[in-house]
Amino acid sequence: MSPDKFLDFLFAGYAAFWTILFGYLGMIFSRQRRLMREIEDLRQELTGRKG
Amino acid sequence: MRFLQQLFTIFMKDLRLEWRTREAMSAMLLFALLVLVIFNFAFNPDREMVLAIGPGILWVAFTFAGVLGLNRAFASEQENGCLSGVLLTPMDRGAIYLGKWLANLCFTLIAEAILLPFFVLFFNLSLTTEIPPLLLVCLLGTIGFTAVGTLLAAISANTRLREVMLPVLLFPIIVPVIIGAVQSTGLILNHETEGLTSFIRMLALYDVIFLVTSTLLFDFVLEE
Amino acid sequence: MRLERLHTAANVATAIAWGAIVWALYMVFHFVPMERTMGNVQRIFYFHVPSAMVSFLAFFICFLASLAYLFTRRRGLDIAAQASAEIGVVFCSVVLITGPIWAKPIWGIWWTWDARLTTTLVLWLIYVAYLMLRAYLPEGSRKANLAAVVGILGFLDVPVVYMSIRWWRTQHPAPVIMGGKGSGLAPPMSQTLRVCMIAMLCLFIALLLRRIVVELLQDEVDHLYREADVAPPERG
Numbered sequence: 045m046s047p048d049k050f051l052d053f054l055f056a057g058y059a060a061f062w063t064i065l066f067g068y069l070g071m072i073f074s075r076q077r078r079l080m081r082e083i084e085d086l087r088q089e090l091t092g093r094k095g
Numbered sequence: 096m097r098f099l100q101q102l103f104t105i106f107m108k109d110l111r112l113e114w115r116t117r118e119a120m121s122a123m124l125l126f127a128l129l130v131l132v133i134f135n136f137a138f139n140p141d142r143e144m145v146l147a148i149g150p151g152i153l154w155v156a157f158t159f160a161g162v163l164g165l166n167r168a169f170a171s172e173q174e175n176g177c178l179s180g181v182l183l184t185p186m187d188r189g190a191i192y193l194g195k196w197l198a199n200l201c202f203t204l205i206a207e208a209i210l211l212p213f214f215v216l217f218f219n220l221s222l223t224t225e226i227p228p229l230l231l232v233c234l235l236g237t238i239g240f241t242a243v244g245t246l247l248a249a250i251s252a253n254t255r256l257r258e259v260m261l262p263v264l265l266f267p268i269i270v271p272v273i274i275g276a277v278q279s280t281g282l283i284l285n286h287e288t289e290g291l292t293s294f295i296r297m298l299a300l301y302d303v304i305f306l307v308t309s310t311l312l313f314d315f316v317l318e319e
Numbered sequence: 320m321r322l323e324r325l326h327t328a329a330n331v332a333t334a335i336a337w338g339a340i341v342w343a344l345y346m347v348f349h350f351v352p353m354e355r356t357m358g359n360v361q362r363i364f365y366f367h368v369p370s371a372m373v374s375f376l377a378f379f380i381c382f383l384a385s386l387a388y389l390f391t392r393r394r395g396l397d398i399a400a401q402a403s404a405e406i407g408v409v410f411c412s413v414v415l416i417t418g419p420i421w422a423k424p425i426w427g428i429w430w431t432w433d434a435r436l437t438t439t440l441v442l443w444l445i446y447v448a449y450l451m452l453r454a455y456l457p458e459g460s461r462k463a464n465l466a467a468v469v470g471i472l473g474f475l476d477v478p479v480v481y482m483s484i485r486w487w488r489t490q491h492p493a494p495v496i497m498g499g500k501g502s503g504l505a506p507p508m509s510q511t512l513r514v515c516m517i518a519m520l521c522l523f524i525a526l527l528l529r530r531i532v533v534e535l536l537q538d539e540v541d542h543l544y545r546e547a548d549v550a551p552p553e554r555g
Contacts (some may be wrong), residue, residue, distance in 0.1 A: 268472060305472075
């Protein structure tokens with residue numbers, strides 16, 4: 045059997061790893077951005093009300 | 096002594112409640128019967144196949160019916176605010192858990208006892224000496240999945256979609272029970288004794304582990 | 320402020336994790352020689368096995384945090400349990416997907432119901448159910464309690480599941496494909512494996528910190544909504 049016979053499987057394996065990792069990272073970071081924006085808005089709203 | 100009394104009070108309360116409506120029992124029985132019938136259509140088994148897949152069919156019927164009963168156990172408490180009433184009484188939480196578990200065990204065992212003859216009838220089995228070990232396996236398996244099931248039913252009763260939540264939580268956790276019960280039922284039906292005791296011992300071990308931990312953890316489930 | 324310090328820690332950990340992953344990739348694709356019988360596809364192993372270990376570690380941390388939560392009732396522990404379970408599920412998914420991709424060329428089959436594979440699958444199911452429960456429980460102090468109970472129960476189940484499947488499988492003739500697992504690794508291979516484990520551990524820590532930061536931000540948002548006396552929008 046040639047050593048490079050299953051290179052597509054090797055590729056698929058690592059592609060799966062990166063897809064899952066970046067999918068999860070994307071989820072976390074988009075949520076973080078949304079929350080930070082929300083905090084910013086709410087803080088402004090609160091200080092605006094006091095002033 | 097007081098602990099046992101409290102346990103018995105809860106147990107009798109659930110029994111009386113069920114006796115008035117017979118809601119859970121009739122639903123469980125009919126559902127399990129349907130499972131047997133549907134699987135018969137799905138596999139159309141001959142004599143040899145019955146010995147191979149029969150145990151699996153039987154335990155699918157038992158556990159699915161069991162989940163129906165378990166779902167009812169806390170749904171009714173939740174709907175009428177009964178649970179808060181029970182919690183107001185100075186009762187030991189462990190006793191509440193064990194009482195409810197015993198009631199669930201009781202319903203499920205009754206359903207199984209009615210179902211077992213149908214299983215024998217539908218699949219043309221003839222049981223004689225197999226009956227005592229088979230009953231033991233049914234008892235141990237049912238203790239196992241109702242022990243975890245009662246705790247998880249109390250948890251999933253708090254969620255939206257509780258009817259779905261209970262089986263989703265329960266089935267992965269009772270994998271050992273399903274393996275043990277199906278395997279030992281299969282060995283019994285095939286008149287094999289090798290390995291049977293190890294499976295029965297495994298079921299017993301599971302029962303002990305999860306009865307104890309569930310009793311301990313139930314305290315936290317009821318806490319406000 | 321605690322949140323800001325955690326934020327910095329998460330950033331630092333992320334940078335370290337990227338460095339470690341680059342190192343691991345170098346080891347896997349350049350340093351380590353090709354495995355003779357399996358060929359290049361064996362290189363999946365170096366990410367597959369550390370992912371499995373990290374996912375077990377994550378579930379173990381979830382168990383410990385749940386247990387500690389029930390005794391101390393600290394919100395931080397509840398967050399740690401949730402974050403750890405979630406990342407454990409991510410790594411467990413990696414294991415369950417890369418496993419069959421590796422098994423197919425080597426064993427000739429995608430899947431076999433042996434003890435290790437089946438236990439991993441059951442573990443994944445348990446913790447997905449745990450996360451689903453968290454998503455469906457109404458907000459409040461009881462939520463953390465109920466989730467912690469499932470976190471403990473689920474983890475206690477793992478050794479029992481493993482043992483039961485072992486017993487079940489020894490009843491039948493074991494698949495021959497599983498031979499030679501404990502045959503030991505050549506030094507460069509074990510070296511590479513160790514580097515990959517370190518990289519995965521760094522990645523896990525980075526993700527865990529990041530996830531905790533996000534949950535704390537969520538707490539802050541909820542707090543601000545309450546302060547502003549505005550009903551928060553439905554969480555999607």
